[in-house]
Amino acid sequence: MPRLAIWNRVPDGSTLKLAIDPATGNFDVSARMLRDDGKTATFTQQQIVAGQGKIDLVSPRIYTVTYIVRFPGAQNATVTLQGIVTKPGGGIFGDPFSETITGKGGRVEEAALLAVTRKTP
Numbered sequence: 001m002p003r004l005a006i007w008n009r010v011p012d013g014s015t016l017k018l019a020i021d022p023a024t025g026n027f028d029v030s031a032r033m034l035r036d037d038g039k040t041a042t043f044t045q046q047q048i049v050a051g052q053g054k055i056d057l058v059s060p061r062i063y064t065v066t067y068i069v070r071f072p073g074a075q076n077a078t079v080t081l082q083g084i085v086t087k088p089g090g091g092i093f094g095d096p097f098s099e100t101i102t103g104k105g106g107r108v109e110e111a112a113l114l115a116v117t118r119k120t121p
Contacts, residue, residue: 003111005097009118013088018053025077036062059117067111071103
């Protein structure tokens, strides 16, 4: 099953917040943002946990965020990946993304978030 969230016609000035809810075990999470004009940003697990995984969404642009989760340990580990788009006025835009992933033994999993901002009049 694909781990994918898409937000279309996102208002200019919105924010995409990345978050993780670590439940158990040994894992490493990172995220990479690629904007359609070539701008990139990378977020470490420490940055995401500290609330620094925020992307200001300007229009008209397309943002792709890829979460990469590595499970190096021999025992199962579980992590919940989250993505929330907040409108400039503070309300939630669309449905928040939340996906719980479990793995072990070197398994690598990915999830993708896509935000397309609407053109301002």
